[in-house]
Amino acid sequence: MSEDKFDAIVVGGGLAGTVAAYLMANAGLEVVLIERGNFPGSKNMTGGRLYTHSIEKIIPGFTAEAPLERKITRECVTMLTDDSAVGLDYRSTRLGKQGSDSYSVLTSVLDQWLADKAEEAGAQIIAGISIENLIVREGRVCGVIAGDDELEANVTILADGANSLLAQKIGMRAEFKPSQVAVGVKELIRLPASVIEDRFCSSDGEGTASLFVGSPTAGSIGGGFLYTNKESVSLGIVATLSTLVEGNRSAPAMLEALKRHHAVAPLIKNGKLLEYSGHIVLEGGYDMIPKLIGDGVLVVGDGAGFCMNLGYAVRGMDLAIASAECAAKAVIEASGQGDFSAESLAVYRTLLEQGFVLKDMKTYRRFPHFMDSTPRLFDEYPRLAADTMEEMFVVDGRPSIPLRKAVMPHLKRIGIGTLIKDVRKGLGSL
Amino acid sequence: MMEYVDVDEKLAVDKFYVDEDNAHIVLRELGPGDMMQFHTLELACPAGLYECLPDGTVRFDYAGCLECGTCRILCGTTILEKWEFPRGTFGVEYRYG
Numbered sequence A: 001m002s003e004d005k006f007d008a009i010v011v012g013g014g015l016a017g018t019v020a021a022y023l024m025a026n027a028g029l030e031v032v033l034i035e036r037g038n039f040p041g042s043k044n045m046t047g048g049r050l051y052t053h054s055i056e057k058i059i060p061g062f063t064a065e066a067p068l069e070r071k072i073t074r075e076c077v078t079m080l081t082d083d084s085a086v087g088l089d090y091r092s093t094r095l096g097k098q099g100s101d102s103y104s105v106l107t108s109v110l111d112q113w114l115a116d117k118a119e120e121a122g123a124q125i126i127a128g129i130s131i132e133n134l135i136v137r138e139g140r141v142c143g144v145i146a147g148d149d150e151l152e153a154n155v156t157i158l159a160d161g162a163n164s165l166l167a168q169k170i171g172m173r174a175e176f177k178p179s180q181v182a183v184g185v186k187e188l189i190r191l192p193a194s195v196i197e198d199r200f201c202s203s204d205g206e207g208t209a210s211l212f213v214g215s216p217t218a219g220s221i222g223g224g225f226l227y228t229n230k231e232s233v234s235l236g237i238v239a240t241l242s243t244l245v246e247g248n249r250s251a252p253a254m255l256e257a258l259k260r261h262h263a264v265a266p267l268i269k270n271g272k273l274l275e276y277s278g279h280i281v282l283e284g285g286y287d288m289i290p291k292l293i294g295d296g297v298l299v300v301g302d303g304a305g306f307c308m309n310l311g312y313a314v315r316g317m318d319l320a321i322a323s324a325e326c327a328a329k330a331v332i333e334a335s336g337q338g339d340f341s342a343e344s345l346a347v348y349r350t351l352l353e354q355g356f357v358l359k360d361m362k363t364y365r366r367f368p369h370f371m372d373s374t375p376r377l378f379d380e381y382p383r384l385a386a387d388t389m390e391e392m393f394v395v396d397g398r399p400s401i402p403l404r405k406a407v408m409p410h411l412k413r414i415g416i417g418t419l420i421k422d423v424r425k426g427l428g429s430l
Numbered sequence B: 001m002m003e004y005v006d007v008d009e010k011l012a013v014d015k016f017y018v019d020e021d022n023a024h025i026v027l028r029e030l031g032p033g034d035m036m037q038f039h040t041l042e043l044a045c046p047a048g049l050y051e052c053l054p055d056g057t058v059r060f061d062y063a064g065c066l067e068c069g070t071c072r073i074l075c076g077t078t079i080l081e082k083w084e085f086p087r088g089t090f091g092v093e094y095r096y097g
């Protein structure tokens, strides 16, 4: 590595790192991005859906140009028991409207595209080097260390993802608790575009986002997801570690159970496995945000805990992008003043607070606790829904009884008071 | 009894550059008191790399690691002697993500 001092070093070539590098290089700063994998994106996996509002304003024309998969115009939520499925199916032309549009993505592909953009803007991209430590002098981060090589910069941006070991090493974040983290397991399954469009009733280029809650995760907090891509389907599960380890179904077995469920199996029939992946999801929300700013250092994206598990969806990509934008702006401003102290970089936090990142994280602050304290969501409520449907639709010649009476025993099993409390708690946390 | 899933068959489609000279995760010598901890890894590792065999012995192989960090979070301070990212260029390589 060179001996020169850079304006900024970015550690990590995910969404956050590539966007930060792009913006700083565009502003004329000398930037280097260092990624441990063989190319930016090579270590990354996501569920599947990017809300593009955050990036369209950074890279105008992004939606038209970037390697996106399908525009999501259909949202499904399905509650599963071992032998039934009860679902909501929402389709609206408003879903695809510019400004609120979202797309299924394959993050390894997208990250590479963004890294190319950063490189075109003048950033230097170094792949295949894992940063082991930070250079810290008198409490100030002055650069990075890999093996015998050292590289210095005015500011180091840690965009090293959910397992940010570097932030932990310099004491910016505490160790995670198993209740704050979920593990995600995903299969990417190839299917011809025409088959996807037929099975999911979508028109050309449009796609479906589908969530599942219930039996596959066997009582653990979590659920399944399915996103349709151009010529593949991303199918996976997410399960919170603290409850997963108390059960007796492993994470890979949860995914298998989802795949084999009779409501899911026909959707992926004859599909071919293209990739199998695993990754953690940070779901502690606002209360797990680490120290974001130090002398000469900023933390962005998943590394900063900017990820929300809202039960019906995981949102981290747009937060990674928007936090990278705030950090880049702070570094550009600090460079103008030649002051890279924590006080000077504090504008990063101000920008996060003014934009949607910290506002949304605050809004949903109580949601992780709601999921934690309401295990019925993942077990009894799907069963209640299925039992109610059974009473309504299974006609077998026995004399009918009023639905109200038929459903009562199921409601009593949970307790009507508990149900009302859960609904109130749920709404209160949203 | 845990349901068996053949994860190896799935990992076989992934691209790995295995660092033969350097194990990035090392399990320490386990005693009987460690089996509870080990069992959490059996459940949580997405690659199914922690296995307890019928004769009671345990098996772990870092070669199919997806580098998710789950085992570090659960047992990094207990039954794991070492957890690091693989050296640069080594490990799993996602083509799609």
Ligand SMILES: Cc1cc2nc3c(=O)[nH]c(=O)nc-3n(C[C@H](O)[C@H](O)[C@H](O)COP(=O)(O)OP(=O)(O)OC[C@H]3O[C@@H](n4cnc5c(N)ncnc54)[C@H](O)[C@@H]3O)c2cc1C
Residues within 6 Å of the ligand: A011, A012, A013, A014, A015, A016, A017, A034, A035, A036, A037, A040, A041, A042, A043, A044, A045, A046, A047, A048, A049, A050, A051, A107, A129, A130, A131, A132, A159, A160, A161, A162, A165, A166, A183, A184, A185, A186, A236, A237, A238, A279, A280, A281, A300, A301, A302, A303, A306, A307, A314, A315, A316, A317, A318, A320, B085
């Ligand atoms: C199963 C699952 C489903 C999800 N679904 C969605 C969804 O549908 N929508 C959504 O918006 N979000 C979703 N998310 C969250 C989203 O994927 C993340 O929030 C987002 O990808 C984070 O981007 P990042 O750039 O911060 O981190 P990453 O993409 O993890 O990038 C970090 C980078 O840093 C590199 N790195 C780490 N350490 C070092 C080091 N020491 N030296 C050099 N390089 C290093 C890594 O190799 C990696 O490239 C999901 C996540 C998971 C796991």
Ligand code: SF4
Residues within 6 Å of the ligand: A278, B025, B044, B045, B046, B047, B048, B049, B064, B065, B066, B067, B068, B069, B070, B071, B072
């Ligand atoms: S890092 Fe993840 S994939 Fe690798 S051994 Fe640990 S739990 Fe398994």
